Amino acid sequence: MLRTRLYADPHGRFVHDVILESCNRYPQKTAIIDSSCNRRISYAEYGELVRTLAHGLVSVGLKPGEVVGIYLPNCWEFCATYHATTLAGGVPTLLNPTYREREVRFQLENSGAALLISDGENLEGIDLAGLPDLRRVYTMRHPHAGAEEFQSLLRPATCALPTPLESSEKTLAALPYSSGTTGLPKGVMLSHSNLVSNVFQIIGPNGSGFAHDDVLLCFLPLYHIYGLNVVLNPALTLGATLLLMPRFNVPNLLGLLVSEGVTTMPTVPPALNALTQAAEAGQFPKGCRLRWVKSGAAPLAPELARRFTALTGLLVCQGYGMTEASPVTHIGYLQPELYKPESIGQPMALTDCRVLDANDRELGPGEPGELVMRGPQFMVGYWKEPAATAAVLRDGWYWSGDVVSRDQNDFYYVLDRRKELIKYKGFPVAPAEVEALLMEHPAVRDCGVIGRPDPAAGEIPVAFVVLREGFPGTSKLKEELCGFVADRLTHYKQPREIRFVEALPRTPSGKILRRELRQGLA
Numbered sequence: 071m072l073r074t075r076l077y078a079d080p081h082g083r084f085v086h087d088v089i090l091e092s093c094n095r096y097p098q099k100t101a102i103i104d105s106s107c108n109r110r111i112s113y114a115e116y117g118e119l120v121r122t123l124a125h126g127l128v129s130v131g132l133k134p135g136e137v138v139g140i141y142l143p144n145c146w147e148f149c150a151t152y153h154a155t156t157l158a159g160g161v162p163t164l165l166n167p168t169y170r171e172r173e174v175r176f177q178l179e180n181s182g183a184a185l186l187i188s189d190g191e192n193l194e195g196i197d198l199a200g201l202p203d204l205r206r207v208y209t210m211r212h213p214h215a216g217a218e219e220f221q222s223l224l225r226p227a228t229c230a231l232p233t234p235l236e237s238s239e240k241t242l243a244a245l246p247y248s249s250g251t252t253g254l255p256k257g258v259m260l261s262h263s264n265l266v267s268n269v270f271q272i273i274g275p276n277g278s279g280f281a282h283d284d285v286l287l288c289f290l291p292l293y294h295i296y297g298l299n300v301v302l303n304p305a306l307t308l309g310a311t312l313l314l315m316p317r318f319n320v321p322n323l324l325g326l327l328v329s330e331g332v333t334t335m336p337t338v339p340p341a342l343n344a345l346t347q348a349a350e351a352g353q354f355p356k357g358c359r360l361r362w363v364k365s366g367a368a369p370l371a372p373e374l375a376r377r378f379t380a381l382t383g384l385l386v387c388q389g390y391g392m393t394e395a396s397p398v399t400h401i402g403y404l405q406p407e408l409y410k411p412e413s414i415g416q417p418m419a420l421t422d423c424r425v426l427d428a429n430d431r432e433l434g435p436g437e438p439g440e441l442v443m444r445g446p447q448f449m450v451g452y453w454k455e456p457a458a459t460a461a462v463l464r465d466g467w468y469w470s471g472d473v474v475s476r477d478q479n480d481f482y483y484v485l486d487r488r489k490e491l492i493k494y495k496g497f498p499v500a501p502a503e504v505e506a507l508l509m510e511h512p513a514v515r516d517c518g519v520i521g522r523p524d525p526a527a528g529e530i531p532v533a534f535v536v537l538r539e540g541f542p543g544t545s546k547l548k549e550e551l552c553g554f555v556a557d558r559l560t561h562y563k564q565p566r567e568i569r570f571v572e573a574l575p576r577t578p579s580g581k582i583l584r585r586e587l588r589q590g591l592a
Contacts (some may be wrong), residue, residue: 071341073401073419074275075269077307080446082288084234084262085182085243086120086157088269089306093117096309099361105326107211111146113309119146119224122347123154124224124231127185130206134159134232137181137203137245140164140293141174142187143316146291147210147220149302151187156243156262159232160185163245163257164293168560171196172265172507178204181257181453188212196589238262245453246295249491250499258393258454260295267446268396269303271418279362279387279404280306280334287326287335289315295397296367296496300389301336320348327358338496339371340527342378342386349381362404368528369484375411384556390414390484395466396447399423400482413481414474421445423482424467425474441474442467459513490584491523492529494562499531501584504555504563508533511554513541518574518582519565522591533565536573543570 091526093101097114104111111119132138138155140147140162154160163181165174174196178186182203190212198216200202210220234241243262247255272278280286286305290297291313313330315323324330336346344364348354352391361380364374366388366389375386388411391397402415425431427437433439444467451459460471473486485520492499501519508517512579516536521529535551537543548568555564569590573582 072408073271073274074418075275076267076419077274077277078270080238080263080266082238083266084152084156084238084241085265085283085303086124088266089153089303090120090157091118092306092309093120099309101306101312102146102149103311103330105314105315105322106143106145109146116306116555119150120153120157122224122226123150125227125229126225127154127158128158128231129227129229130185130223132158132160132185134235135161136184137163138163138179139162139163139181139183139186139188139204141165141167141169141186141192142210142293143189144288144292144314145210145296145316146314147187149312149314152292152298152302155574158229159234159452161242163247164298164343165247166291167192167559168562170558170560171525172558174198175201175241175561177255177257181245181247187220188217189213190217193217193374195310207209207317216359217525223493239285240268240450242450244295244298245297246293246393247504249294249498254500254506255500256455256458258295259450259453260393260396261450264396264447264449265303267420268299268398268418270445271305271420272300272304272398272401273308274419276403277418278304278364278401280304280308280310282310282340285313285331285359286310287313287315287323287330287332289318289323289341290336290338290367294367294497295393296336296338296391299396300366300398306479318344320344320353320360324348324353324355326356327360331359333359333361334363335360336366338367339365339369339374340495342370343374346374346378346381349378354382360384364401366391366398368493370411372412379411385409385437387413388412388414390482394462395445396449398447399443399445410481413477413483415482416480417443417482418445418447421447423476425476435476435478438473438475441472441482443468443470444468454465455553459551492519492531494521494529494531497525497562499563501531504531504533504559504565506552507555507558511551513537513547513551518584518587520584520587520591522567522588530566531563532567532569532591534569534571534590536571 093113101113207217209217304376400414576587
């Protein structure tokens with residue numbers, strides 16, 4: 071094994087302390103470039119922003135262990151709020167900035183968020199009334215009725231910051247929401263030790279190719295664990311420069327590659343496909359400083375990686391993980407003798423892996439089975455979900471639900487998913503969430519949602535709907551059902567196709583036989 075050591079000892083380390091150490095070590099260097107407002111922030115300035123904002127949060131009543139919702143696109147305010155919240159003893163829960171009211175209210179209520187940091191544009195049309203724990207709402211660049219100015223939290227305050235009540239292994243550093251292997255979204259309890267360990271795995275010896283002199287372009291959403299703990303935290307830990315884009319946009323991205331001297335860029339397969347198409351059209355800049363790209367969040371087709379490399383000369387390093395693992399468990403290599411873009415690579419340092427059959431028998435090289443893992447990066451558990459936690463964490467091992475194989479050299483390959491999640495452009499879609507919403511429509515008696523393979527998105531949600539008596543299966547009703555979901559769920563969860571059926575195939579216990587629905591698509 072090439073990976074046996076971490077970047078540093080994570081024991082007793084808190085995320086904000088690691089970041090503030092970089093702020094003290096590299097005061098004059100640029101930490102963050104926010105392309106949404108053309109602001110450049112040095113490490114010294116960033117450290118001051120984090121400390122001031124932490125004091126501001128404490129001064130308005132944030133108590134240790136309370137949850138702070140961050141409902142923002144990629145921007146410097148997101149970064150500073152995240153690190154200030156943990157410094158103030160709070161727990162950040164991260165909300166997708168495209169969420170609709172139904173999704174926002176669910177996460178804020180389920181997490182018990184006491185404060186919300188957002189923006190007037192995000193909150194347009196969203197009713198936050200009646201949330202039992204939410205005390206105050208702040209908006210950063212655009213005002214909103216009933217919200218206070220984010221800037222007020224940056225006024226000098228004399229209150230003391232709290233000291234941690236528990237160890238870094240027990241103190242939560244993030245509460246992102248994930249659907250796990252199935253079902254509705256659940257809060258994933260990630261401790262400071264989880265996140266710091268994974269950062270130190272990623273940037274440790276033979277880990278990723280990230281370096282101190284990098285300019286990392288981040289269009290990946292920071293609310294997602296991929297953006298948060300594979301880009302933001304590792305970049306600032308190394309003292310690199312983080313270039314933020316609020317969203318993926320090919321022309322803007324290609325311009326930034328040149329103007330800002332970007333050296334590396336974590337991405338997802340659909341974005342990589344769009345960049346490959348740009349390269350085929352002769353739009354990809356020649357002579358830029360970009361050295362390599364990392365792909366994650368969804369399976370990477372080997373042919374796509376090869377095509378991108380042939381057109382640009384840039385290597386593509388595939389990784390693998392999940393929110394429950396902070397998120398990285400495997401990553402490939404850039405060295406020619408170890409370069410295998412078709413593989414998710416080898417496990418990170420201190421990460422044990424087993425491949426098991428249906429009877430929990432350990433399998434050898436070349437035999438497909440479920441990937442089961444353990445390591446310091448795996449979650450504490452699911453928020454208020456002991457049964458769901460027990461289903462995936464057993465005797466210290468995490469059961470991934472993914473079918474893999476490994477070769478004689480311990481390189482792993484993802485073959486299939488047992489979990490029901492649909493991956494749309496790398497974003498997880500839980501069929502149960504879409505099904506539960508569709509069942510609220512008066513025309514729907516039963517429904518099942520599956521993913522259909524799509525070359526641009528990876529998978530798109532397709533809904534099979536059983537109608538109630540008296541409702542005709544018309545194209546107008548299909549449009550109405552799609553609109554019903556679009557009004558209540560973010561764009562990537564919305565079915566792109568509705569199919570009316572007489573009945574859904576189910577097991578004797580009532581579970582939907584999704585495999586039969588997939589066969590129906592074919």
